[in-house]
Amino acid sequence: MATVTILGAGAMGAAQCRPLADAGWDVRLWGTRFDDELLDLLSTGAPHPRTGVPLPDSVHIYRSGQLGEALADSRVVVMAVISAQVPRLAREILEPLANADSLWLTSKGFSQVEDGRVRLLSENLRRIAQEAHVELPPIVTVAGPVLADECAAARPTAPVFACHDISVAQRYARQCSTPAYSIMASGDEVGVEVCAPLKNSYAMALGLVDGLSERDGAATHNLRAATFVQAVHEMAVFGRQLGGDPMTAAGLAGLGDLEVTGQAGRNHGFGRRIGLGASTTQAREEMAALGQSVEGIDSTRLALLFADQIGHGLLDHLPLLRMVGDVLLGREIDPLASLAKAVLPRTS
Template sequence: MSRPTETVTILGAGAMGSALASPAADNGHEVRVWGTWLDDELLDAVEQGRSHPRTGVPLDSRVKTYRSGELAEALAEATYVVLSISSDGVMEVLREAAEYLRPGQTLAITTKGFVRSGDRVVTLPEAVAGVLREAAPALDLSLVAIGGPCKANEVAARRPTAAVHACASREVAGRSRALFATGAYAVEVSEDPVGVEVSAALKNVYAVSLGVCQGLAQHGGEPYHDLQAAAFAQAVTEMIRIAEALGGRPETVTGLAGVGDLEVTGLSGRNRVYGTRVGGGEHPYEAMQAMQAAGQTVEGVPAARLACELVDQLIRAGALPDWSGLPLLRQIARLLDGRSPRRGEELSLALARAALPHALPHALTER
């Protein structure tokens, strides 16, 4: 029995946006990729049949491309829309797209991070829902959070990938799975979009600490595998605490969306690379400048600052007792703000105090 054909419009021609076009096209859907005013170079490459500059994989020839001035055309008759814009531009694009969205559509989000909304820090789906209420009150779109250990280049190349598609409505999440799932792109359905989004944002923050351990090893010539493993375990514990405080489920964090995504980001993500540079002795600001100059976004840095604001917000609301259960997040924030030791043994001990808060002698854990 053949699947019904849908029209999928992906807003954002970056790595993940172009990658998700592959499984949707493989399932026989009409797929459109719209690029922002910053994506012209990417579209130039794929329209000329060259590999996508960020994934190294050519865009599927069945996919139609649209330039920034063709937003209305890209969204015309679309049944499923994917927001795949970097966190610093996603709200601007959403406000522009809102007038072309229609009731009954599904809106999926691959962007990761927290967003400041007024005087509050919120998850991206909450911010998206707020923008839609403001810009198009009549719309009542189903929102799907897409997460999991998905490297865009592997999705684009159709290597085995396990993703999570989450929505409060299991029916909508199931429809999303049916639209994208292939033999290579496996989709797990979840009814916990909060847990998926919190995991997706925080794993970028905690991956920085995993990179710091690798930077310490590269700089000093000795491995820090034990410290990295302890940091990984503490990261998962803290992610669970924050997710539960926001209404998410611990099993989401211990599954693909949390542990799985933290693992792959700690192995080969930009946030890990940034942490490696800092762990090797670079000043956090200089490391960021170098990566930005190379066109590499480090989501974990702004996410760390917003996560700290969010924790303070949760403490004020009584959803968290205090900061005592989140020493690793606090240490990462101190490091990124230049308020922590940055080299060798002093840095490793500072990280150890945060990663092993209940195992070290009392004298070492004093802060």
């Protein structure tokens, strides 16, 4: 099978090696300069500290100084670094990207360009390439409910591969699916790319509900259900405004990813800490001390900017997202009352 190069040896980059190796791909894993120590450890056969699972034996490891070698003759390049770093990394590798058959985005985030405007990550990458007079291959957004540790351990997982050209997504779904990693192909690249970072904001809201329940010793199941449904509704509204299919929010990329992230994701853990009484800064520090990145903090800010930029009254339809934004900014609000106001149906 052809060569695939995964860029970023964090939890997800390392986890993605498992299904691709099992599907018979020649897998290369490249780590950023932050990952060199991690790669030294992984090359001994030790488990990845963030997933608890070792790499498959067949994976070739490349250290930060070996980016060119890692990309040489690679047919597929997978971005698995934190989303904020994807554009910078892409700028460095435009030529090998142009020679690949496709670029996959595992990173989940929006992207802010130099003039302050917000774009979808894929849109920003195409703009960067265009400015450099380079043509990118098709972009495939890899999303859906995929917790890294379960994926790495080949536990049953249902990712979504989305591409404007659905035949590209279908081809990779055929070539990369395994009994444990069964890919759903989608032609709704926009809808999937909107859901991927938005569900992080909403997983924080679910964490907040759970933290409040723990803090008060009182059940909040009803409020949680209303929060969940409002979150799916807002993902659908946001996606539709950008030309995506609103039904995507009701599938694996929206509802499905919200379910796992809102149960066991890092964004949920961050929201739960705030519900328990931590400030945003304290919650962020506690997560950092555990070595856990919380991308929803930045992507909530960008999502709100993006919605404002899109206009057409979109922000008015996103009360839950605005509420999460208020919490992140440390605004003096009663979280339980504010959540209830954002998600309970209004009678007038």
